[in-house]
Structure formats: structure tokens, C-alpha cells
Amino acid sequence: MQHTTGEDGRSLRSGFNWHRTFAFAALVLLAPLARADEFKVVIEPGYTPESVAQIYQPLLDYLGSETGHRFVLSTPRNYQFHWRDLRQNAAADFVFEEAHFTDYRTQRFNFQPLARLAERTSYSLVALPETAELGIEGLVGKRLITMTSPSLGYALLSDMFINPLAQPDIRSEAASWRDGVEMVFGDEADAAMVPRFIADMYPNLQVISRSREFPGMAFSASPKVPQEVANAVREVLINLHNNPEAHQVLVEIGSSRFEPTSAEEYRGSQDMLRGFFGFR
Structure with missing residues (x-):
């Protein structure tokens, strides 16, 4: 192949290769940013959809700022729709729910409880x-x-x-x-x-x-979520109370902190659903 030279005698082909190398290096440096993913977070409808957004969006924004991913809020219009979606295992990457729903998802669909509110539910x-x-x-x-x-x-x-x-x-x-x-x-x-x-x-x-008490509401991950992402979300949640600037996030959801949890802590809670249509 013919080698072209510029006025200063340097190879123009060499200059092209240098620019191509620089562009490749820039792509490598930016690769972690390009891998940021979007995850759907379903929150049970204890409030109207408008109020759920007001209460929980700060938490999802905080998760996004700390993990580099984007968390999109979704909430059914009422508990009957929530129960239908739950039984059908409708698409959800993360869920934030009370004990009976948490146990049902864990036992039926292999969701992984990551962290729960410190306050027990009654x-x-x-x-x-x-x-x-x-x-x-x-x-x-x-x-x-x-x-x-x-x-x-x-x-x-x-x-x-x-x-x-x-x-x-x-x-x-x-x-x-x-x-x-x-x-x-x-x-x-x-x-x-x-x-x-x-x-x-x-x-x-x-x-x-x-009523009797149950473990607090739990933040759980779908088995489809990469484990490194689930681990990152767990760490952010359980350390949230250590960040004074994030205190308002906990105030909005009415809790003092998140604590680590596991499926075993919720085992048996799904029995509260046995009398309802569709339980299997």
C-alpha cells in the first residue's frame, strides 16, 4: 500500500492510527458509564399512586445517585391489582412490600430479600x-x-x-x-x-x-437482577442512615434505617394470603 506523507514529512497514515487509538482509549474509559442500567421498582399501594411517588421517589433517586443505575417507580392502583400482578409474576426488578407479599415472592418466584425497615410491622x-x-x-x-x-x-x-x-x-x-x-x-x-x-x-x-407483629417492609430483588447490582442496592440501603444528607429520604418513608434481612426471616408470612382468591 502506498504510504502518503505530509508537508513535514510525517506519515499521514501514522497520524490516522494515532487518532484511532485515542478514540478507542476514550471508549474504554467511558465504558462503565455506558453500562448503567434501568430497573423497575414496584412498591405496594399503601397510598395513592401520586402519594407513593412523593414518598418513595427520593429513595429511588438516592439509589440511582449511589449505584449509577436508574430506578423507575411503579405502583398498582390498588391491592387487588397488586395481588393479580404478583400472582402472575409480572415484570419487576425490585419490589418493596410487606411481609406476606415478600414471603410469597420468595417462595414462588425466588425473589431475594435484601434489606428491611428496622421497625416491625403491626x-x-x-x-x-x-x-x-x-x-x-x-x-x-x-x-x-x-x-x-x-x-x-x-x-x-x-x-x-x-x-x-x-x-x-x-x-x-x-x-x-x-x-x-x-x-x-x-x-x-x-x-x-x-x-x-x-x-x-x-x-x-x-x-x-x-395485631401481631411481622418483620418490616422489605426491599427484594428479582432473580433476573445481576447479583452485583443486588449487592450494591443492599449496601446502599443498609448504610443510608449513616449519610446525614440523606436523612430526609428515611423521614419520607417513616423509618429510622434499613437493616439486612433474608428469606428465612419472612418464612411463613405468606400464610396470611391463604384465604384470598388465587392463592396456590
Whole structure:
């Protein structure tokens, strides 16, 4: 092949090779940035979709800034849609759910619990003082508001009202757990089943009964997620409380910290779903 020279006598072909080498080196340096992936995070619908975005988007943004990946929020419109998607193993890379859903995904679809909220989950049956003083028997036939099945709060009502002939009028009409409390204040319901941390926010309501406890909500990874990514997410979550600048992220989700967890910690929690349509 003919070798062309420039005015200074240097090979133009050599100059071309130098530029090509430089371009290749630049691509190598930028390769880690190009490998950033997008992951879908499904969060159970304990609030309206708009409120879920407001509460949890800061957490997903923080995960993105710390891992270099992008985490996209998804939440079903209500628990019935969530249960349908869960049973069908609809596409999800990560999920953030209560104990019964966490165990179901782990046992059926090999999801891996990574970290959980430090606070254990329990639910409280609350009412205004004049209703609460009648006790749990006083709610038979009265309006009890909760979120749709099979939310954990709804499922736990079966522990409180064992006799099928002595049941309250259970109405799963609340759009969020806080909505249930507001319906009690608005005389649209006589009592509400809500997470304990919400009951603690309303000292003018009295607790009629408290449920048993479960491990806190867990952040779990699909088996399709690369293990190095799952490990990175776990490390970011369990170290989040050590970053003062990220404190507001925990405030938004109502927790003090994330702690490491495993599938074994949730084993048996899926039994709360046995009475609901589609359980297998």
C-alpha cells in the first residue's frame, strides 16, 4: 500500500492510527458509564399512586445517585391489582412490600430479600373514644374501614374477628391508610384498621386492638437482577442512615434505617394470603 506523507514529512497514515487509538482509549474509559442500567421498582399501594411517588421517589433517586443505575417507580392502583400482578409474576426488578407479599415472592418466584425497615410491622384497630370504650365486641355490625384485600391490614382482621356470625361491616373503601383515619373523623366509618405508625400519629383516637407483629417492609430483588447490582442496592440501603444528607429520604418513608434481612426471616408470612382468591 502506498504510504502518503505530509508537508513535514510525517506519515499521514501514522497520524490516522494515532487518532484511532485515542478514540478507542476514550471508549474504554467511558465504558462503565455506558453500562448503567434501568430497573423497575414496584412498591405496594399503601397510598395513592401520586402519594407513593412523593414518598418513595427520593429513595429511588438516592439509589440511582449511589449505584449509577436508574430506578423507575411503579405502583398498582390498588391491592387487588397488586395481588393479580404478583400472582402472575409480572415484570419487576425490585419490589418493596410487606411481609406476606415478600414471603410469597420468595417462595414462588425466588425473589431475594435484601434489606428491611428496622421497625416491625403491626396494625391497630382505632376509633373515637366513645366507640373504642365498647371494645371489639362493640364493633359487630358497625362500619369498619380498611384498604382493599389482600393488604396486610385487611388480612389481619381475620385474627381479630374469629366468629363469622359476629363481624363488623368491613368496607375496603380507603384510598390510603391515612384516608381511613380521615373517614373516622368524618363519620363515614366507626373504626379503621391502620398501620401502627399511623395510629400513633393521632392521639385523639383510641386503640381497640393491636395485631401481631411481622418483620418490616422489605426491599427484594428479582432473580433476573445481576447479583452485583443486588449487592450494591443492599449496601446502599443498609448504610443510608449513616449519610446525614440523606436523612430526609428515611423521614419520607417513616423509618429510622434499613437493616439486612433474608428469606428465612419472612418464612411463613405468606400464610396470611391463604384465604384470598388465587392463592396456590
